[in-house]
Amino acid sequence: MVFYERVGVLHVHTTLSDGTAEYDELARLANDVGVDVLLITDHNVYAGEREGWYGNTLLLVGEELHEPAAKRAQNHLLALGAGEELNVLVSDPQRLIDAVRQRGGLAFLAHPVEHSGAFSQEPEINWVSWEVRGFHGLELWNYMSEFKSHLSELAPTLLYTLWPKLAIRGPYPELLHRWDGLLDRHKFVAIGGVDAHGTVYRLGPLRRAIFGYKHLFRSLTTHLLLDEDWSGDAAHDGALVYAALRQGRAFVVYERLGSGKGFCFTAQAGREIYTLGDEFVAKGSMRLHVRVPKRARLRLLLNGHCIAETRGLELVHEARAPGVYRVEAYRRYALRERMWIVSNPIIVRTIDGTPKPGT
Numbered sequence: 001m002v003f004y005e006r007v008g009v010l011h012v013h014t015t016l017s018d019g020t021a022e023y024d025e026l027a028r029l030a031n032d033v034g035v036d037v038l039l040i041t042d043h044n045v046y047a048g049e050r051e052g053w054y055g056n057t058l059l060l061v062g063e064e065l066h067e068p069a070a071k072r073a074q075n076h077l078l079a080l081g082a083g084e085e086l087n088v089l090v091s092d093p094q095r096l097i098d099a100v101r102q103r104g105g106l107a108f109l110a111h112p113v114e115h116s117g118a119f120s121q122e123p124e125i126n127w128v129s130w131e132v133r134g135f136h137g138l139e140l141w142n143y144m145s146e147f148k149s150h151l152s153e154l155a156p157t158l159l160y161t162l163w164p165k166l167a168i169r170g171p172y173p174e175l176l177h178r179w180d181g182l183l184d185r186h187k188f189v190a191i192g193g194v195d196a197h198g199t200v201y202r203l204g205p206l207r208r209a210i211f212g213y214k215h216l217f218r219s220l221t222t223h224l225l226l227d228e229d230w231s232g233d234a235a236h237d238g239a240l241v242y243a244a245l246r247q248g249r250a251f252v253v254y255e256r257l258g259s260g261k262g263f264c265f266t267a268q269a270g271r272e273i274y275t276l277g278d279e280f281v282a283k284g285s286m287r288l289h290v291r292v293p294k295r296a297r298l299r300l301l302l303n304g305h306c307i308a309e310t311r312g313l314e315l316v317h318e319a320r321a322p323g324v325y326r327v328e329a330y331r332r333y334a335l336r337e338r339m340w341i342v343s344n345p346i347i348v349r350t351i352d353g354t355p356k357p358g359t
Contacts, residue, residue, distance in 0.1 A: 003225035003249065003275075005261060008037035008241070009217050011064070011078065011110065011139065011193030017042035020198035021213055027054030033217045037224065037241055041078050041110075044068065044087040052234045060238050064110055065090050066125075073125045076110035078139065078193070081242040093129045106245055107135040108191060111142040113175040117151035136245075137189030140179060140342065141171040141252050143220040144195035144211060164215070165256050170339025180304030183324045183345060187279065189245060190344055192220045192252035219256055223263070225249035225276060248277030248344040257331040257340045262293040265327050267346045279347040282322040286348070290315040296329040296340055322348040 012026060013019030021029075023040070030038040031054065038057050040050070041064040048061050062080040066073070067090045075093050079086055082105030089096040100107040112127035127138075150167045151157045160167040182188045194216040224244040230237050244250060253260030267274045269286040290298050291314045298315040300308040303324050308317040319325075325348065329341040 001227075003227065004229050006036040006224045006226055006241070007034065007261070008039060008222045008224050008250075009035045009194060009196075009220075010039045010041070010191055010222050011142070012038060012040050012196045012213075013042055013064075014040060016045045016047055017064075018197055018199075023047075023050045023059065024054070026213060027057055027059050029214050030057040030059075030217055031055040033214060035217055035221075038217075039080065039241075041080075044090065046085040046087075048083060051238065053232065053237075058230075058234060058237055058241070060241060062105075063087070065096060067091050073123050074128045076125055076127070077135075078108040078110045079105055080108065080245065081105040081238075094132045094134075097132055097134045101134055101136075106137070106189075106242060108189075109135055109138040110193070111145040111195065112138050113172050113178070114142075114145045115149035115172065117149055117153075117157075119153055119157045120148040120151035122148045135188075137191060137248075138175075138179065138182075139193045140175060140190035141192040141220060141254075141339075142195050143168065143193070143216060144197075146170075146172070147211075166334055168219070168254060168256065168338065169336065170254070171342065176342075177304065180301075180324070183347075184303065187248060187277075187345070187347055189248040189250065189277070190252065190342065191222045191245070191250060193222075194220050219254065221253050221255055221260070223251050223253055223260055244277075249275070251276060251327075251341055251343040253341050254339060257333060257338060258294040260293065260341050262291070263329075263341055263343070264291040265289070265343050265346065267325065267348070274346055276344045276346065279349055281351055282320070282348045285318055285320045288315075288317045288319055288325060288346075290327050290329075292329050292341065294331070296331050297337065299328045299330075301326050301328065322350050324348075 039060045041062045046063045051061050066076040079100045082100045082103040097107045109127045114124040116122045116124045196216040198213045226240045266289050267286050299306050324345045326345040327343040330337045331340045
């Protein structure tokens, strides 16, 4: 099947909540840097009337929902495609997730694990209600969350303020581990979010927009594989975006290490070829194939454990075991290896429908 790859920037805030730019300006910036899909998620504010095509960028509107009156900041939920305001339900995460699903939307746990460096003076906004059911996925990699975790002292704060690229390394290992554990039971889709606010930070005489919108739009993206090309109708094309997210036809890219366009991960079983987000029943051996647009260290994981690794442009591996297969790609910058691409999985199930632990 032919897919149409589109580059999405997710988790962006405007002046309707705590951002510093309005919709028209953000759409212009997204056009300038070649963003195909811009997904706005203001805090407890839904402005669906702003959805539409802005030049070559499709702007979609979701919502980041949470309880503002809570004693401690926690349980932020990204509601995508629900189509209406849901902030009256923020006090009950389960009811909120249920409401998103009932409206045909997708519920993603926003920055579910956070670490805040002591010098950043930023709160850690974790997801704590892990007993909830029915959420569609999680924000595996949040740019802003990761950045603030490295601000431990004055010296690294100054360094990373001037050169943010030095700080970014990849999703938190414990969140990757938790995602792998969730995938043992059910398919949970991973996305990347920039958490863009455009805030100007001050440190003595220094005044700098560390998280400038244009910088972030060029940094962490979620690539989507659409079933159809754009039609030009915003409602139809938005449905294509949400269908790709629903299926898990997506991979996250740290674009500062190189464009991720053209990444491909497939599993061939007999005459059938499967890709990101697919689930199928194992009936024998299969050929797993990874291809990247730039040389990288490639890791193929089965149920969270690396089963094949190489350096180069592609990796091919023969396998028979059912389980959850996903890919990580790493590239070096400033003497450190950093996550470049993390894929959603291909899930190989047994005849009874479960992904047994593989070897």
